[in-house]
């Protein structure tokens with residue numbers, strides 16, 4: 001059996017360090033925010049090349065609280081990719097704003113920046129690009145359009161830990177960058193966790209306030225916040241895993257290159273990496289009209305695959321109210337029918353990858 005992703009192996013590689021870190025928190029008697037969370041925030045901000053980081057309960061809250069901190073709400077519009085995980089849209093609708101979808105570039109699967117301006121209206125407040133599958137979106141045109149139209153840029157970097165755009169790590173290009181440390185992400189906790197990074201001190205301060213009941217001083221509530229604090233046990237685990245992140249990303253790069261080489265000439269559309277992008281291969285996604293047959297073949301061979309994502313947000317029952325016809329966003333609709341995510345992760349060995357390639361080439 002070749003699992004899609006082996007999270008247990010990630011734990012076992014760092015077991016003594018993780019267990020020592022968890023024990024340190026348990027012994028400290030400090031179980032909400034405090035020194036462990038602050039230490040992770042400082043280390044994560046430094047890693048991302050950002051001035052500030054605020055630890056949160058999950059990635060969805062990172063997006064939601066970023067929108068709230070920018071005073072985006074009812075009556076406002078936010079430009080989002082049509083091809084993304086639904087969390088990107090849910091954050092926008094949960095603050096009462098409207099997600100305005102823009103189709104992807106067919107070769108990178110990320111938002112097509114040439115289509116953004118046509119989606120801007122007097123109600124538009126922000127652009128919310130996603131660095132999908134671990135590959136940065138084309139940020140320069142996005143930042144330039146935002147500057148010209150007075151819009152904010154909120155990045156969904158839930159899949160892009162350590163990715164670089166034109167040499168600079170994702171983390172502080174836009175106004176605020178949103179992170180998820182869901183266990184399956186490239187930097188994953190042992191439960192839910194998230195964060196924002198930003199160079200804007202007042203935004204960081206507002207998000208830190210919102211995550212803690214709108215309160216800096218106990219029982220004094222400056223605004224109606226929520227409880228979305230990063231758990232110190234998860235912060236301690238993340239500090240350990242951060243020390244392994246670059247090496248684990250390097251292993252993913254080696255695997256992605258082996259897929260690129262092994263799957264050449266199969267007729268499948270392989271990931272396209274523009275020369276300014278250094279992706280971190282959160283997912284290795286191929287595109288093929290034969291998706292169902294190939295996935296069945298892999299399943300039969302004991303090889304785990306997933307589909308990211310089988311139903312685009314505009315075709316979900318959750319967004320029936322927006323009344324967007326499936327064919328109104330044909331790229332997102334068609335990609336959902338053709339994409340297939342192959343096993344990739346720091347604990348997939350190259351022999352297993354060769355078996356995946358052989359099975360796909362029909363020689364198994």
Ligand SMILES: *Cc1c(COP(=O)(O)O)cnc(C)c1O
Pocket residue numbers: 058059060061084085087088130156158159179180181182192193194
């Ligand atoms: C995982 C993910 C999120 C949400 O993160 P959670 O921590 O699960 O709330 C948001 N956007 C994208 C693109 C994601 O992959």
